[in-house]
Amino acid sequence: xxxxxxxxxxxxxxxxxxxxxxxxxxxxxxxxxxxxxxxxxxxxxxxxxxxxxxxxxxxxxxxxxxxxxxxxxxxxxxxxxxxxxxxxxxxxxxxxxxxxxxxxxx
Numbered sequence: 001x002x003x004x005x006x007x008x009x010x011x012x013x014x015x016x017x018x019x020x021x022x023x024x025x026x027x028x029x030x031x032x033x034x035x036x037x038x039x040x041x042x043x044x045x046x047x048x049x050x051x052x053x054x055x056x057x058x059x060x061x062x063x064x065x066x067x068x069x070x071x072x073x074x075x076x077x078x079x080x081x082x083x084x085x086x087x088x089x090x091x092x093x094x095x096x097x098x099x100x101x102x103x104x105x106x
Contacts, residue, residue: 023064074100
């Protein structure tokens with residue numbers, strides 16, 4: 001499955017637009033990681049546990065989006081975008097969405 005944040009796929013021609021494909025996941029903080037990250041906030045620096053959590057969430061959202069696109073008959077998702085929304089204290093939703101299309105090589 002070709003996935004791109006571009007509106008077109010270089011070297012490919014869009015044959016059909018099948019609609020919007022999306023995938024999301026809601027992730028919550030781990031209490032132990034949250035405590036350690038709170039300490040890190042005091043001294044500064046990257047919150048690696050959260051960086052890893054958000055990367056895993058983005059990966060899962062993209063997988064779900066591509067699964068949906070594949071079920072629509074697409075072989076590519078173009079114009080990929082991410083949205084992050086706070087659901088509740090300590091939990092966030094990551095949404096990946098894009099245009100499900102069929103493409104062919106030029």
